[in-house]
Amino acid sequence: MFKADNQSGKEPFTIMMPPPNVTGALHMGHALQGAVQDSIIRIKRMQGYEALWLPGTDHAGIATQNVVEKNIKKEHKLNRHDLGREKFVEKVWEWKQKYGDIITGQYKKLGTSCDWSRERFTMDEGLSKAVQETFIRLHNEGLIYKGNYLVNWCPTDMTAISDEEVDHVERKGQLWYVHYPLAEVTAKKTGQKYITIATTRPETIPADAAVSVNPEDKRYTDFIGGEVEIPTTGRLVPIIADEYIKPEFGTGALKVTPAHDQNDFDIGKRHNLEVINIINKDGTLNDSAGAYAGMDRFDARKKIAEDLEEEGLIEKVEDYVNQVGISGRSGTIIEPLLSDQWFVNMKPLARKAMDASKEGEFQFFPPRWNSEFHRWMENIRDWVISRQLWWGHRIPVWYFTKKDGTIDTTKDYIVSIDQPETGMIQDPDVLDTWFSSWLWPFSTLGWPDEDAQDYQKFYPTSVLISGYDILFFWISRMIMGGLHFTDKAPFRDIFMTGIVKDKIGRKMSKSLNNGIDPLELIDQYGADAVRYSLIVLCAQGQDIKLDPRRFEMGRNFANKLWNAFRLLHMHMDENVTYSNTLDTDTNNLTDRWMISRIHQTIEAVDEDLSRYRLNEALMKIYGLLWDDYCDWYLELIKPEYGDTMDRETVDRAINIYEILLKLLHPFMPFITEEIWHSAREREVSGALIKAPWPVNKSEDIYKEDGRLFITIQRMVSSIRNIRAEMNVPDNLEISVLIKAKDEVTAKALSENHVIFKKLLRLESFEVSSDADRPKGSASAVVDGSQVFVPLIGIIDIDKERGRIEAEVKRLKGFLKSVNAKLQNEKFVANAPEPVVEKEHKKKADTEVN
RNA sequence: GGGUGAUUAGCUCAGUUGGUUUAGAGCACCUGCCUUACAAGCAGGGGGUCACAGGUUCGAGUCCUGUAUCACCCACCA
Numbered sequence: 001m002f003k004a005d006n007q008s009g010k011e012p013f014t015i016m017m018p019p020p021n022v023t024g025a026l027h028m029g030h031a032l033q034g035a036v037q038d039s040i041i042r043i044k045r046m047q048g049y050e051a052l053w054l055p056g057t058d059h060a061g062i063a064t065q066n067v068v069e070k071n072i073k074k075e076h077k078l079n080r081h082d083l084g085r086e087k088f089v090e091k092v093w094e095w096k097q098k099y100g101d102i103i104t105g106q107y108k109k110l111g112t113s114c115d116w117s118r119e120r121f122t123m124d125e126g127l128s129k130a131v132q133e134t135f136i137r138l139h140n141e142g143l144i145y146k147g148n149y150l151v152n153w154c155p156t157d158m159t160a161i162s163d164e165e166v167d168h169v170e171r172k173g174q175l176w177y178v179h180y181p182l183a184e185v186t187a188k189k190t191g192q193k194y195i196t197i198a199t200t201r202p203e204t205i206p207a208d209a210a211v212s213v214n215p216e217d218k219r220y221t222d223f224i225g226g227e228v229e230i231p232t233t234g235r236l237v238p239i240i241a242d243e244y245i246k247p248e249f250g251t252g253a254l255k256v257t258p259a260h261d262q263n264d265f266d267i268g269k270r271h272n273l274e275v276i277n278i279i280n281k282d283g284t285l286n287d288s289a290g291a292y293a294g295m296d297r298f299d300a301r302k303k304i305a306e307d308l309e310e311e312g313l314i315e316k317v318e319d320y321v322n323q324v325g326i327s328g329r330s331g332t333i334i335e336p337l338l339s340d341q342w343f344v345n346m347k348p349l350a351r352k353a354m355d356a357s358k359e360g361e362f363q364f365f366p367p368r369w370n371s372e373f374h375r376w377m378e379n380i381r382d383w384v385i386s387r388q389l390w391w392g393h394r395i396p397v398w399y400f401t402k403k404d405g406t407i408d409t410t411k412d413y414i415v416s417i418d419q420p421e422t423g424m425i426q427d428p429d430v431l432d433t434w435f436s437s438w439l440w441p442f443s444t445l446g447w448p449d450e451d452a453q454d455y456q457k458f459y460p461t462s463v464l465i466s467g468y469d470i471l472f473f474w475i476s477r478m479i480m481g482g483l484h485f486t487d488k489a490p491f492r493d494i495f496m497t498g499i500v501k502d503k504i505g506r507k508m509s510k511s512l513n514n515g516i517d518p519l520e521l522i523d524q525y526g527a528d529a530v531r532y533s534l535i536v537l538c539a540q541g542q543d544i545k546l547d548p549r550r551f552e553m554g555r556n557f558a559n560k561l562w563n564a565f566r567l568l569h570m571h572m573d574e575n576v577t578y579s580n581t582l583d584t585d586t587n588n589l590t591d592r593w594m595i596s597r598i599h600q601t602i603e604a605v606d607e608d609l610s611r612y613r614l615n616e617a618l619m620k621i622y623g624l625l626w627d628d629y630c631d632w633y634l635e636l637i638k639p640e641y642g643d644t645m646d647r648e649t650v651d652r653a654i655n656i657y658e659i660l661l662k663l664l665h666p667f668m669p670f671i672t673e674e675i676w677h678s679a680r681e682r683e684v685s686g687a688l689i690k691a692p693w694p695v696n697k698s699e700d701i702y703k704e705d706g707r708l709f710i711t712i713q714r715m716v717s718s719i720r721n722i723r724a725e726m727n728v729p730d731n732l733e734i735s736v737l738i739k740a741k742d743e744v745t746a747k748a749l750s751e752n753h754v755i756f757k758k759l760l761r762l763e764s765f766e767v768s769s770d771a772d773r774p775k776g777s778a779s780a781v782v783d784g785s786q787v788f789v790p791l792i793g794i795i796d797i798d799k800e801r802g803r804i805e806a807e808v809k810r811l812k813g814f815l816k817s818v819n820a821k822l823q824n825e826k827f828v829a830n831a832p833e834p835v836v837e838k839e840h841k842k843k844a845d846t847e848v849n
Numbered sequence: 850g851g852g853u854g855a856u857u858a859g860c861u862c863a864g865u866u867g868g869u870u871u872a873g874a875g876c877a878c879c880u881g882c883c884u885u886a887c888a889a890g891c892a893g894g895g896g897g898u899c900a901c902a903g904g905u906u907c908g909a910g911u912c913c914u915g916u917a918u919c920a921c922c923c924a925c926c927a
Contacts, residue, residue, distance in 0.1 A: 168924085175927085199927065246926065254927055263925045322927085372853070372922085379923080468922090503861090505920070536875090539863065542854080543921085547861065553875055556889045563887035570886070608865080615863070619874070634886075641885080717893085724881070724893040814871060821868095826907035835868050835908090842870060 002113040004052035006457040013049035014461040015041055016441050016491075017114060018474070019122060021060035022096050023067045026106035028500035028508060028546065029467055031518035032538060035531040035667075036497060037465045038112045039614060042666035044462075045113070046693035052458050053113065054444055056120035057100055061433040062157055062329050065391040068092045085390050092391050096121075106519060111527050111669045113689065118454070120444045122436040123393065130443035131393045131436045132417045134485060139415050143345045144385075146413075150265045151384050153337035155283030155297075156330040159388035160341050162432060163381060164473050166325040166334055173200050175320035176305060177251065179313040180211060183236055186226030195220075195228055195239070196315055198250025200322060201260075202308065203301040206233050206289045209264075209273040210256040215241035217252050231313050232304060233290055242267050259338055277338055297335065342386040342395060342429070349480040350377040362479065362489040365612045366541050369468065369496050373479075376472055383477075385432045392430030399425055438477035441490035448485075459486070463493040463612075468541065471496070495612045498543040505545050521551055528668035529554030532618065535667055539615045557622060558671050561664065564630050565675050567638065568654055571645035578647075578680070582655040584701065589752050591652055592702035593709035594633045597624060598659055600706075602696040605663065614667075621663045629660060632713065636758055654679060659694050708748050711783045715749075716759050718780035722789050725803055726778055726796065733763035734789055739771040741784035741845075749785075779804065781811065784845040818843045 004012075015037050020030055037053060045051035065080075068091055072078050080088040104119065120127060138144040151160040179194040187193055195211060208230050213220035226239045244267055245254050258268030259277040268275060278289040285300050287293045292300045308314050325334040354377045356362065357370060364370045386395060398420055400411040407425065414420045439447070441461050446452025460482070466475060475494060482490030501507055502514040509515065521530045532554035537544045572578070584595050601624045608617035633656070637649050645653070658679065665672040665688050676688040719736060728734060736756065740746035746769040753765050773779065776792035778800050821827050821839050828836055 197927085201927085244925090249926060257927095261925085261927080263927080266925085323924090368853075375852075375923085472922090499921090537862080540865095542862090545861070547876095549876070550861075552889070556875095556887095559889055560887065563890085565886080567886035611865075613865075616865080619863075623874090630887085631891085635891095638886085721893060727881090730882070730884090810871080817871070821908075824907055828907080830907050831868070838869055845870085 002053070002115050003117050004050055004115050004458070006453040008050045010048060010050035012458050012462075013041070013044040013051045014458040015053045015463055015465065016444065016461050017053060017055045018464075018466050018470070019056040019058040019120075019437065019440065020103050021063055022057045022100045022103070022121070023060055023064045024103050026103055026110075026518050028516055028518055030103075030107070031110060031521075031530065032500055032534045032544070033465055033467065033497055034107055034110050034112050035534045036495070036538060036614060038110070038114075038669070039531070039535060039666040040463065040465070040609075040612075042113060042669065042689065043609060043693060045689065046662070046666065046691060048692065050457070052115055052118070054118050054120065054458075055104060055107065055112075055114035055116060056440075056444060057103065057122070058433060058437055059096070059121065059123040059392065061387055061389050061392040061430065062159065062161075064092060064096070065389050066157070066329075068095050068391070071095065080390065088390055109519060109522055109527060111531065113669070118444070122433070122440070126446065127436055127439070127443045128393055130439050130448055131431065132396045133448045134439060134481070135396055135431070135435075136415055136417070137485070138344060143348060144342060145345065146340060146342050148338060148340050149343075150259075150262055150336045150338055151341050152325065152327075152334045153281065153339070154327040154330055154332050155281065155335055156332040157327065157389075158281055160337075160339060160384050160386065161327060161329070161334075162384050162434075165328045167328045168323045168325055170321055171324045171333075173320050173322055173324075174305075175200055175250065175318045176202050176308070177315040177317070178202065178205070178231060178255075178308055179315060180231060180255070181229045181313075182223075183227035183229060186223065186228065186239070189226060190222045192223075194313075195223060195253050196251045197253045197255045199255055200320060201257075201301065202304045203285070203292070203297050204257045204260045204278065205231055205255065205304060206285075206292065207257045207259050207276045207278040208235075208237055208255045209258050209268055209276060210237045210240050210271065212240045212242045212245050212254045212256050212267060213252060214243060214245040214247045216243075217245075217247040219247075219252060223253075231308055231311070232292070240267075240271050240273075242270065260336055262336055265336075265338075275338065279335055279337060281337070283335060341384050342397075342431075344383040344385055346380045346383050346480070349484050350380040352483045353377050353476065353480045356479070356483055356489050362491060363493050365493060365495045369471065369494070369541075373471070373476060376476055383432075385435050386427075386429040387432055388428075389430050392433065393436060395427040395429050395431060397427040399427070401425055434473055434477060437474055438481040439485070441478055441482060442486055450486075459490075460488045461491045463495055464491040465495045465497065467499050468496045469499055493612070496541045497538055498541050500544045500546055503545060503547050505543075516546060516548060521548065525551040525555045526558060526670070528558050528671045532557055532668055535614050535618050536622075537615070540613065557626070558668060560626055560630060561660075561668070561671060562675070564625070564634060564657065565679070567634060568650065568657060569678070571639070571650050572654070572679075573647070573650075576647060578651045578654055580655075582652070582659065586652070589705055589709055589712075590633060590636050590755065592705035594628065594656055596702040596706035597628050598656065598694075599696050599701050602663070602694050606696065618667055621660070621667075625660050625664070629656065636755060661688060662691055662694050665689065665691070708752075711745075711785070712749070712752060712755055714782045715780075715785070715787050716756065718782055718787055719756075719760055719789060722778045722780065722791075726791055726794060726799065728791065728794060731761075732794075733761050734791070735764040736760070736762060736766070737771055737774060737777075737788040737790070738767045739773075739786040739788070740767055740769045743769050745769070745785060780807070815843065 017037060041051050041053040069080055072091060083091065135144065152163065152166050154161055175198050177196050177198050179196055181194045182190065182192060197211060211228050213223060223239045224241045227236045228239055229236055244263060245252065256267050256273060257264045258273050258275045260279060276288055278285050279297060280286050283297050285292045285295050285297065292303060295303060326332060327334055354374060357374060364373065396415060396417050398414045398416055399407040401423055402408045442455060442459050445455040445459050447455050464475065478490050482488060499507065506512060506514060518530065529551055533551045537550060586592060601620050604620055605617040637645065637653055639645050661672045661676055669689065673688045738749060740749055746767050750767045756762060756765050774788055774790040776795050777788040777790040778795060780787045818839050822843065
């Protein structure tokens with residue numbers, strides 16, 4: 001049904017679904033973005049584009065590996081090492097086959113019209129080929145390199161992670177002030193016995209390579225060049241000067257630990273310091289930590305602090321709150337650890353992205369993200385792409401081995417997809433998940449085969465819809481990757497949605513247990529209602545604080561839509577073939593008004609949609625259906641008690657209704673399609689999903705009639721108001737006399753007296769341009785005309801006086817502001833003509849008495 | 850430390866390049882209605898000095914500056 005044709009002559013419109021993790025279940029963010037994407041793709045399909053919405057899933061390296069590992073531990077009491085790499089990866093694939101469809105199945109419940117025949121997975125054959133190809137290309141271009149650097153190491157997942165995957169959180173800790181005894185010569189020179197440093201991480205003391213002070217710091221001038229003895233090991237290290245040190249912090253002296261801190265690593269490089277690694281990959285201390293070897297890093301912290309205390313080396317301990325990096329995945333505190341990793345040099349890629357952004361090759365909606373993106377590109381750092389995992393794309397790099405089977409480090413590696421020579425072994429690491437995701441917009445279409453028909457037809461894609469939370473992980477990398485590998489921005493527009501939060505504004509998360517399951521909502525309210533509410537709530541990338549009660553709005557609206565159809569259906573005759581197009585040539589004021597309202601709305605809706613203001617568009621359609629069509633149009637054409645609607649009326653009403661169905665279909669596909677087929681006999685090819693989007697053909701059609709009808713609406717409302725305010729009994733018929741502002745109006749109102757009679761319980765209805773106010777009547781002013789309702793014997797004079805006084809006060813205030821404007825010469829001189837004209841009209845309509 | 854967003858009715862929020870009545874919606878509230886499409890509804894109503902202080906303009910919820918509060922993002926302060 002939704003299969004896109006890469007051979008069609010239609011202009012393509014493409015959306016790539018951000019691939020959810022195979023491990024995942026549909027959450028509110030997916031539901032929101034799914035609803036938005038589906039609405040857009042359905043609109044484009046109706047507008048005649050060759051619309052492709054390509055779905056898929058992401059292998060999600062760490063996340064999936066963790067889930068499967070937990071699973072085999074629970075079921076078989078085994079860890080992945082017990083199974084071995086090959087067996088384990090097999091298990092993950094099994095798991096993927098078994099559970100990978102869950103989330104796509106959930107997407108289907110939302111009513112998403114993806115092209116499931118093109119569903120992709122980030123580790124399927126084609127995408128793997130693209131990944132290997134890009135690795136090799138980047139390597140050949142010198143943009144991928146291997147290096148031994150400090151990386152963010154997660155001791156739980158036992159892998160390096162990228163800077164973007166590290167979250168910074170405030171943690172309470174302590175700041176220990178530790179005495180470092182001075183070497184004899186230095187002690188003599190300075191007249192001091194020790195130098196005091198402040199540290200939050202005493203467990204790294206055995207890895208200290210120096211103590212550093214600021215060269216400008218007078219307190220320590222004599223210390224520079226001296227030596228100091230490291231507590232716990234007694235090793236002697238130099239006292240150096242470096243401008244990085246801030247004299248005002250702590251004691252102004254810093255312990256330098258190049259192996260376990262990024263800044264210290266940099267200082268170490270500048271001063272050629274020894275790098276002493278004392279922490280293992282699992283977070284325990286190694287043999288270089290001496291007596292503390294084998295202890296966990298946090299136990300060691302405690303123990304070393306105690307030992308220092310015992311030795312009398314602690315001057316004081318302060319409570320201290322600092323930022324620590326934790327793994328976004330496991331929550332474990334990150335350990336900066338020295339290791340061999342693969343990196344991508346991002347600066348050249350970012351350069352291209354910034355240039356393309358300046359050229360306007362792609363646009364963010366809302367636009368503020370353009371500058372956010374730019375800022376990010378300017379500060380880009382190299383990307384650690386290797387992960388010490390088993391689940392993912394293997395790195396296409398091969399090493400020569402020595403006789404014992406270990407890597408021969410004296411020989412260079414070879415970059416290749418297949419084993420270049422027998423005996424060579426492949427790099428054990430896999431690539432970061434995002435290294436496949438960043439190719440998603442084109443790898444899914446057959447790239448690197450640039451002649452692939454899908455790639456030719458559907459690339460570059462039209463719009464990307466995503467939450468801003470993955471702007472830096474994914475979106476910016478897709479832009480860089482797209483520009484680098486295909487020379488094109490992978491999408492023209494980027495619509496950033498907000499993040500769905502809970503009722504009180506917290507992110508939905510498993511740990512808080514504040515998530516709302518979209519499937520439960522769908523069961524409770526229906527998919528259309530959920531979609532409706534999500535889209536109405538989704539305003540211009542603003543976060544959504546979600547109260548489940550908001551879905552009642554959608555449910556009630558779907559209900560209204562259904563009930564409106566029931567009314568028409570009651571009056572439809574099975575034996576009659578109704579026309580299939582709306583004949584706009586009509587003399588009936590109500591029809592003319594409704595037609596003009598529809599065209600106004602279509603115009604406004606198209607405008608809103610072109611800027612991704614789906615919420616505005618949908619609210620306008622809501623008002624059109626509920627307020628205009630149901631509350632006025634249907635009420636007016638509805639026949640009296642036992643009567644039936646004449647054929648012509650039904651014909652027109654059903655045709656108007658079907659325009660509303662078309663406008664609503666992209667947002668509420670289920671109910672609209674169902675009613676569409678209940679309304680008439682239709683072929684499958686005549687499904688609403690394939691119907692053409694309504695076109696706003698005639699600007700300002702029946703504009704004057706529309707205005708007249710609105711005046712009548714106001715008159716009806718003010719008469720109803722009088723009835724209510726004056727407590728006129730419901731069954732009492734009243735008379736209405738209208739003193740129209742001029743002859744033309746009088747004639748027009750008089751011609752449409754049936755509208756008044758239909759909507760008001762009237763005994764008599766009179767209009768003239770020169771009537772007198774009847775005695776004992778309530779009155780109202782509407783658009784320059786006066787409405788009188790004689791209520792002798794019923795009217796409460798005091799109440800009516802109060803009502804009128806309030807009204808007069810309101811009108812006078814209004815008139816005053818209008819007059820102020822019109823008497824202001826500058827206003828008349830500067831304001832555009834239509835604005836001044838409007839003020840004149842306001843004045844004319846207000847001044848009656 | 851840098852940046853972004855938010856602050857509008859009791860609540861949750863819309864409000865487009867400044868100018869259709871003196872700011873809207875849904876929910877909640879008040880009054881009257883089980884009127885054969887719909888009580889998940891109909892009709893009527895109350896409720897806001899648009900966070901605060903200045904400024905620009907004929908005209909500011911909307912643009913500018915500053916302040917306050919909240920939220921988020923980025924950053925190497927031991």
